[in-house]
Amino acid sequence: MKESPGKVLIIVENLPLPFDRRVWMESNTLKKNGYEVAIICPKGKGYEDDYEELNGIHIYRHNLPPEVSSAKGYLREYSHALWHEFRLARLIRKNHGFDVIHACNPPDLIFIVASWFKLFHGTKFIFDQHDLNPELYESKFNKKGFFHSALKVAEKLTFKLADTVISTNESYKEIAEIRGKKNPDDVIVVRSGPDLRFFNKVEENNSYRNNKKYLVGYLGVMGEFDGVDHLVKAAHYLIKEKGRTDIQFCFVGGGPMLESLKELSENLEIEGNVEFTGRVSDEELIERLSSCDVCANPDPLNPLNDKSTMNKILEYMALERPIVQYDLLEGKRSAGEASLYAEPNDIEDLANKIEVLLEDEELREKMGAIGRKRMEEEFEWKYQEKKLLKAYRHCLNK
Template identity: 25%
Template sequence: MNICMFAKGLPVHTKGGMEVHVEELAKGLVKRGCEVTIITTKHSKKIEREKRDNLKIYYVGDKPLKYTRKFYKESAELFERLNNKEKFDIVHSQSTSGFGFVKFSHKKIPFIITLHGTIKNEIKSALNSKSIKGFIVASYLFLKWILGPVDKITLKKADKIIAVSNELAKDIKRQYRVPEEKLVVIPNGINVSKFKPMSVEDLREKLGLAGEKVIVSVGAISKQKGFHLLLKILPDILKEYKNVRLIIVGTGPYLQKLKDMAVKLGIENHVIFTGRVSDEELPKYYNLADIFAFPTLRMEGLPLVVPEAMACEKPVIASRIGGIPTVIENNVDGILIEPGNLKELKERIMEVLRDEELAKKLGKNARKKVVERFSLDRMVEDTIKVYKEVLGCWEYAGNYRKY
């Protein structure tokens, strides 16, 4: 199968969940004998094309990680030129990156879109931050929704729509009135050979964590991710557990405000801000955790950090929002809390700190679930199944597995 994939970005642009998903999926498809060409936004180093990991990658448009008219037009023109030679079997759009193909191309090629979220959910997430900036972002997104319904047009063209969580599939069906038979759920897959339990005594020693209980949180540092909520409850936790450290892994526009907040609360000696951590080192930081906490306020399709931490056999406490309930069954393989509920967040963290057997049970169940149902291999196999169904190879397709 020869696949052309459109994407807003790749890990060379930023290490976000969607960017990692695109590259891991593409590499998995290549390993199974597919040819994959990726058309994405401008490279910051002005590279126009490259070939790596047997992927053919083209960078177009005028801005990295931005959907602009120039990107849509150039991506469609490039597709036309490449298709004359490649004769693609499938066009796969990650989010609305394939809008240029929809608007400017007249080729009749099976078209699939994977949605990682919706504009309406982005608006809700921005308002959840309860900030002036959040209100401005929500207003901009609302105008975008009204004046330029790119997502509606792109979804209408799709032969099949992949949602990355059960919750997102329901939102797509309700918000866009998409027929159920057009939807399929394929969650983001995790490399369970990379994210796994491992000894990290060297890193514990390096960070001075001997005898400490460690709470870890990972992600792009923005107010919507809820890191500030962990800082707010830490003084109360320290009253009962003096030996607790909070490690926040990641970087972003809200990082300095978090550092200032830690100083203001008098907890700066109990918080470690690591900044950006390499892909190779990231599993080690998950494995530092006695608890992985992710009190996000953002309605995401399925944030990768949650199943990554679960794959490392860690007890996860996360918000009941977006696609997180697709991967966590409350009190079985993780703990779900109401978004923004400080009292519940504090109480559940302290409960797991007190109860080592509960922590162990949640971690074991979490790893087992991710290996069985949320692995990278399963994601790739189920995506190929969608391709084959759309191409009419019914004998290979069969029924979709439930998540």
Template identity: 25%
Template sequence: MSGPRILCVCSDEGIELFGSRGCSTHLREMCQAFKSLGCVVKLLVANSQGQKDPSFHVEYELVPPVRSKKLGYDLRKLLTNRRFSRRLRELVGQFRPDIIYERYDLYSSAAANIASRTHTTYVLEVNAPLIDEMRGLLHFPRLANSYQRRTFRKADLLIGVSDTICSMLRTIAPDSHVLLVENGVNEDVFNVGVSGEEVRRLYGVDGKLVVGCTGSLRGRQGIDTLVRAASILLSERDDVRFLVVGGGNNLQRYRQMAQDWGLSDKFLLVGSVPSTEVPSYIAASDVCVAPYAPSANFYLSPMKIREYVAMRKPIVASDVPQIAKTIRDNVDGLLARPGDEKDLASKIAVMLDDAALRDRLARTGHERWAGKLSWLNCARRVLDAMKGKVGG
């Protein structure tokens, strides 16, 4: 017997379906996980760009967003929402979903409204405080807040990817059912069997200790702190190389920063790589880092931490609550003070200099979390929470 029919929706034109960023991975993996659990899944997206993933077998359809720069940000979003509304009305009649599962975007009220009118169960996944993130682009923040509040309160289930997001959801929609579902990992892709030998040869780091970091290069990722920590570490030794994977607007700035510090040949910023190649870069690393910047409102659910753990890698990460839930200091990894390059350099050095410590921490984390952080478990938690609600 098949599971529920799920119509997944993502109207955010900034999320490439086949992109290499975490948001793209999250979108693909949740859809794929629902399908793997026996659900019939169809996906509606605003951006299908990126390098096609041959392992992605979910049927998807593109609704082109409004991109005209002559229009303000809010108006573009509202007009894109209208396009999604028209197509969703047709699809609900044709596909007859039991659940509409949406990744939230600003002004994306179409799915909530249509689910309400057709008595279809509506699940809304919220990954970031978008009004705060996009405040510099919003012309009408009060209108965006109004749309957000109404949309949140129409959901049969609100999903937050971190404790901070869940707290925000409970404040905005106090009567709604809120479920914490942190980001997952595809353990068929990220596992101890992946080889990093080709990557090590490609970048000439054979015989060196490699410190690896993956993910987007936004400011909150703490790459500037990592560059400064690398400068401290590399001033004392020549047996270490840093391998940083990820793209974004800050890539050239960090490359210039590394050059200014005289680290160009030792701090390698390789840019974006296809998501299918990320595991080989992690495999090439002796120590993996997640040097997140200090934040009073850390709302991320770091995907890289789960990928490192799945590949049984020793980890040095920023000591923030959302990470400390997974990585216990000196048990599953080492935690450094966020934004403190000296502490980060010290913790990396301790890890590099002690192979037994690296092995112990990596094994403890892997054994503790093996099988528990998968995208399948994420999807299963959503479906379990919806039992008795579907069709209501």
């Protein structure tokens, strides 16, 4: 039997597995290439088991307190998570062993768990930077102050401990090298492009249109800084101000703002043209987005969003959907001519760009084809797999 190149423990705190598609693709790539993989993650709707084995990957889940957007709420959540991560890491070390801890932020506190095993057992540490936490805090609360400084300290310590850093785009790589003072050779870009063997357009299902002519879709987390309220208000502008009652809007995903967004749509009296699905299966997600005429990314301009690559953009492109989004640095680098770009944070311009696309079927088809081609030639997961495996070889051979 061929010897395993290594044993891996992946820790992710903000989403359950296999729901987190990036981490699940990483896990399966590692497993397929001979690594032994275990995961620690929180429980979530549909993922309530303490333990299960999928595709030969061991998944250990733990409870977290309800999401509360306050300092006290975050302190409670992070302390619970760290306790369970350390407890389960010890259990996994006993049951399976691991040579590498692969930490996926947010938050940048998993280094506390990793430092114990690195110090006493010589475990390697890979930091998979999904978010810029200082920018996330600044964007969310529109201020800096004590907690912003604390997040920069946590980020600095995470970078310092990491043997290898995985960045999701060039902006993140630059931050790892400049702010994190990492050697460029220790930072490898691994994007979040979907696996086109499984993520492909299917035949549209007209029932999602709710008897409307057009369908506009959104996919993603619904948090305070994700701008989903911008899209709800853009829907209101189109439906009430411009009389476009022929448009249905579909919001796929969950998050702490889901209920308030539903309430906003009711207050704006557009609930007849808006559907919030919550989290759905991958099969339903693909069918819903494949049925959309236009897909939207309403992330507003802020220090985090401008430098971040949103998974939804690449997933829209994989499904050949034309996109409307604000003009942000990394969003534009990803989508190119597969998207129209509204003036940042201008809700009426966002709405108008959606209407432009709805009225031009030929342009929609052209943009959808451009997006799919970019995925096939540059961004899809098969290109990222090689970079992920390179990051692991680099880490283990240091």
